[in-house]
Amino acid sequence: MASNFLSTANPFHLASSSQSSLVTPTYAYNPIKCNLKRQLTPCKVVNQPSLSVTKRDISIGFMTSLVLSLSGKGLFDANAAILEADDDAELLEKVKKDRKKRLEKQGVISSSTKETGYLQDLVYKLSEVGQAIEQNDLTSAGSVLGKGKDADWVQKANIALNKLSSSPEEKSEVDTFNSSLASLVSSVAQNDVESSKIAFVSSASAIEKWTSLTGLVGKLKGI
Known part of the structure; x- marks a missing residue:
């Protein structure tokens, strides 16, 4: 653990420790401060991504619902239009056949x-x-x-x-x-x-x- 602190220590602190032993408490205090920072920093890092992900999930969920809703409505409208067109074509064909039969019947009656x-x-x-x-x-x-x-x-x-x-x-x-x-x-x-x-x-x-x-x-x- 000591070697880790030394490897990451500030050069300024190393120079100070070689000149005077009076600043040793300050050097001893700095690792604690660093340790406190390390303990606090991960909490922020952990909390912030959690909040960010939650907002992102909400945003994605909302957009997905909106897209599905719009695409579903469009698909329904498209299918309805196709069915309506088919019905119109079928009705038109029936009207044509009925008209043809009436004309044929009128021809037979007239003759x-x-x-x-x-x-x-x-x-x-x-x-x-x-x-x-x-x-x-x-x-x-x-x-x-x-x-x-x-x-x-x-x-x-x-x-x-x-x-x-x-x-x-x-x-x-x-x-x-x-x-x-x-x-x-x-x-x-x-x-x-x-x-x-x-x-x-x-x-x-x-x-x-x-x-x-x-x-x-x-x-x-x-x-």
């Missing part, structure tokens, strides 16, 4: 003058049947209905209905109409006014829905 005439006759016949049933005149209703599905106007109407039906929904309404019409013919034949009214409403509703689905609304009078 189906004879079939449109069959459907107009169907509407007139159903109107006559409805008026007769409303007046409880099932005899007149029966004369219009004739043989039901075997009647000429019913067969022609089905030719038109089948030709102009393309979607499952349209075809389903055609089936509903034929089923309701059969019930109507049966109820009228049995002179059952209430059942005839119910079957008539079902038949007329099916035709009305069918014309709406196919785009024939406004082209047929009485609908």
Whole structure:
């Protein structure tokens, strides 16, 4: 330990010790002072880095959170924009397909003058049947209905209905109409006014829905 002190001692102190022994206490006191400095200095060194590191950690943590927050928000916005663009593209494609189908349907309807005439006759016949049933005149209703599905106007109407039906929904309404019409013919034949009214409403509703689905609304009078 003494050699360490000597190796690090100030030259001025060494010169003083060789000239007079009176300054020896001063030399003896200096190592203690140095020792005190060495004891105090590390405390400051240790405390200061600790405080500095803590502030740095806080700063890094804050900046990291901020960066992640901003980058996360940007990523979310980017993903949302991509999804929105995909949805818009999908919607646009659907609109194009629907428009194409409508144009094709309109072309078929425009070229189906004879079939449109069959459907107009169907509407007139159903109107006559409805008026007769409303007046409880099932005899007149029966004369219009004739043989039901075997009647000429019913067969022609089905030719038109089948030709102009393309979607499952349209075809389903055609089936509903034929089923309701059969019930109507049966109820009228049995002179059952209430059942005839119910079957008539079902038949007329099916035709009305069918014309709406196919785009024939406004082209047929009485609908």
